[in-house]
Amino acid sequence: MSKTLLRNILTIAIFLAISWAVMSIEQNDYDDHNPEMAGYFEGDIMPDFPTRNGFPNRKWPNNTIKYVFSSSFTEAQKETVRQCCRELENKTCVRCRETIFLDYEYVYIKNDPVGCSSQVGCQYTWVQIMNLGPNCLKNHVIVCHEFIHALGFSHAHNSYDRDDHVRINFENIKEGNGYNFEKKEDSLDCLVPYDRESAMGYGPYVFSKNGNETITPLDGNYTGMGQRNRIADSDIEKINRMYCFNNCTATTNTTTSTTTTTAATTTIL
Numbered sequence: 440m441s442k443t444l445l446r447n448i449l450t451i452a453i454f455l456a457i458s459w460a461v462m463s464i465e466q467n468d469y470d471d472h473n474p475e476m477a478g479y480f481e482g483d484i485m486p487d488f489p490t491r492n493g494f495p496n497r498k499w500p501n502n503t504i505k506y507v508f509s510s511s512f513t514e515a516q517k518e519t520v521r522q523c524c525r526e527l528e529n530k531t532c533v534r535c536r537e538t539i540f541l542d543y544e545y546v547y548i549k550n551d552p553v554g555c556s557s558q559v560g561c562q563y564t565w566v567q568i569m570n571l572g573p574n575c576l577k578n579h580v581i582v583c584h585e586f587i588h589a590l591g592f593s594h595a596h597n598s599y600d601r602d603d604h605v606r607i608n609f610e611n612i613k614e615g616n617g618y619n620f621e622k623k624e625d626s627l628d629c630l631v632p633y634d635r636e637s638a639m640g641y642g643p644y645v646f647s648k649n650g651n652e653t654i655t656p657l658d659g660n661y662t663g664m665g666q667r668n669r670i671a672d673s674d675i676e677k678i679n680r681m682y683c684f685n686n687c688t689a690t691t692n693t694t695t696s697t698t699t700t701t702a703a704t705t706t707i708l
């Protein structure tokens with residue numbers, strides 16, 4: 440068998456393997472009412488093991504998140520993604536790098552018209568999936584919400600300390616969606632407290648079944664809840680503490696002794 444033939448067969452095999460991986464993850468249901476309500480765990484998080492808000496053990500190697508666009512992105516849409524990357528690169532030590540299909544350990548960004556979704560943290564697999572439908576590309580902060588998931592963070596309202604700041608009204612939550620509000624008792628926020636104005640937060644009516652609030656701020660201040668106009672300073676700080684300063688091991692500021700113990704034993708940097 441000639442080397443050229445062998446190389447061609449190898450290339451086709453690699454292509455088929457990646458296609459299979461992408462296709463197998465595409466088989467999910469979506470709900471397109473809200474671009475981030477894609478029908479996954481907590482709306483836009485692909486099923487995983489999201490037991491914590493921050494996942495220091497899922498950092499991207501070399502602080503670099505690699506990605507590949509599917510062929511359906513327009514240049515303007517790609518530019519919105521790059522705008523998010525520029526802000527992350529300007530404010531943190533995280534780097535984004537567009538790569539090629541045959542690379543390893545990267546995010547394949549699809550553009551299906553079915554909402555926004557991402558896996559949480561680096562999966563350390565050949566390819567992992569993010570979907571950015573057209574509605575997710577209206578501004579770069581929505582894109583960054585998904586990128587921050589991919590960097591290893593869950594939603595703000597799942598933080599272990601959220602009960603100090605908000606009340607979850609379980610009686611108003613759509614049936615079958617209570618799990619979206621599970622508090623991550625063992626979450627590691629790198630000591631950045633709950634922030635109502637985080638770009639990783641949701642508004643007061645998310646997953647409501649009756650038009651009443653599901654998330655109520657205890658101090659009555661709704662300012663910035665669920666905003667997608669800017670990446671909050673707390674979001675940037677979390678990324679920096681996890682990626683740039685390896686500062687997610689401290690156990691003060693936790694709410695219970697159980698949390699303290701768990702946080703201390705599950706930190707892998």
Ligand SMILES: [Zn+2]
Binds near residue numbers: 584
């Ligand atoms: Zn999200």
